[in-house]
Amino acid sequence: MDYSAAVAYVESLGKFGIHLGMERIQGLVAQLDHPERKIRTIHVTGTNGKGSVTTFLANMLQQAGLRVGSYISPHFVRYNERICLDGQEISNGDFAAVTERTKEALEKYLAAGGEQPTQFEFITAMGFLYFAEKQVDCAVIEVGMGGLWDSTNIITPEVSVITNVTLEHTDRLGKTIEAIATQKAGIIKPGVPVVTEAEGKALTVIRAAAEANHAPLYVYGEDFTTEKLTSFMEAQTFLYRLGEKEMEAVIHLPGEHQILNGAAALTAAEILRDKHGVPDEAAMLRGMAAARWPGRLERIHRDPDIILDGAHNPSGVTVLRKALDAYYPQARRLFVFGMMADKDVSQVSDILFRPEDTIYTVLAHEGERSEKPEKLAQRLHKNAVPMEDLTAAYRRAVGEAGPEDVVIVCGSLYLIGTFKELGLDR
Structure with a gap:
């Protein structure tokens, strides 16, 4: 074999x-x-x-x-x-x-x-x-x-x-x-x-x-x-x-x-x-x-800072939100966000996002469990923009971010895996 x-x-x-x-x-x-x-x-x-x-x-x-x-x-x-x-x-x-x-x-x-x-x-x-x-x-x-x-x-x-x-x-x-x-x-x-x-x-x-x-x-x-x-x-x-x-x-x-x-x-x-x-x-x-641990508050770029985080439950995103508030209290936050449909999207959204944040929803993973970007954007009850393509959403967020801003790719470990598989972390 x-x-x-x-x-x-x-x-x-x-x-x-x-x-x-x-x-x-x-x-x-x-x-x-x-x-x-x-x-x-x-x-x-x-x-x-x-x-x-x-x-x-x-x-x-x-x-x-x-x-x-x-x-x-x-x-x-x-x-x-x-x-x-x-x-x-x-x-x-x-x-x-x-x-x-x-x-x-x-x-x-x-x-x-x-x-x-x-x-x-x-x-x-x-x-x-x-x-x-x-x-x-x-x-x-x-x-x-x-x-x-x-x-x-x-x-x-x-x-x-x-x-x-x-x-x-x-x-x-x-x-x-x-x-x-x-x-x-x-x-x-x-x-x-x-x-x-x-x-x-x-x-x-x-x-x-x-x-x-x-x-x-x-x-x-x-x-x-x-x-x-x-x-x-x-x-x-x-x-x-x-x-x-x-x-x-x-x-x-x-x-x-x-x-x-x-x-x-x-x-x-x-x-x-x-x-x-x-x-x-x-x-x-x-x-x-x-010790290093990928996919958990993993910073892959500077100016703007780009962070990968696989948090996908309320306790996980609470940790992510606290870290963002501590390390980037004044920075504009742009999210590339994908979740599985069986997760608590509403509670995660309430914890993680501020009204002024920019959010691009994407498919976390190819498969039936992934929430579709359009439906995910609706479930967030925020000014979220659905995008069909992860690469395009990521490049759009990075293109809009200034050197003092922060881009966060998050919502699912599957999403981080897809991101890495596409080579977007390099």
Whole structure:
């Protein structure tokens, strides 16, 4: 199987949709001799911030000299982005080889009467197999959706991280904060330390799950804290405190929410250091400073500033709006905006846009789930202009922007992926 055939095969699995549950992934990894049991892991879930925490942790462990895997989703352009080793996405050759071996295992599983896995379950098995074959020292694993019934939840990690918890995927995870927090708390394992940024009702659920599992719990604002020192698009500095420990960290991910994500990652790293002696403080600080995370307040150009952000839910765009207000309080804002039709467009619009903003609506992604530009413009209840072509909308926004203005391409991770696939970020 060559790379193109492997991608075509993985693509074909998309027709099986999304079905939460553990039987299929458990059956598949059993055929692969349980690669997930052969590696140390860190498990990360939450509504927002999963990817940032994953990249912070992976970078800290790399800086400590470890061989580190990371598993994320979704990808922007290539499936390879989901499975990384020491910060580099899996090569085409390795992707093809791992796909073929996982496909062989799947065929044995199906022949024995197993149920067809989903695409995400198949890629998850690929990731575990690849990390085991590469003999990673540790792999940082990001949950796909929820936690309890997510296919990544077959691991017993060294530490679990739950970032924030807000309403998301209510059709699958539940209609209330408590229900969604229950899904997130499903990654908590007996005796395994848990780090969380959650608060309110969500924290109550997580605290109860940690107590039931006799899992040590580290809560932001109680067990670890931060103090912002500086915050700019280029870099942020903050003081991190855990008990009597204190360190000053620099990160290059903008937005004050990233200080919380950085603190959660530092706390997880401290737990690992207590258990295994690594990473040390110097490696932690180098890793924090080295971390980059595309598609989240990612600035790709200056004068005018051009920002890509995949925020697609109310909590995500709240973070984006706060960052724009902090970093560009007086700038004219021009948006190239596309969303999926099943998202809360009205609430997102109310949070994100000001009456004076310029908005060009576009198709976020080729597919039935994407809201049509005309209908999206109507749903915004703003002075939005629908445009059929993303490239044309982007060039129009940039052409209208002055050197002190800011252009924001946002509304969907799918939109950012399409933008990058078209090469508009270069």
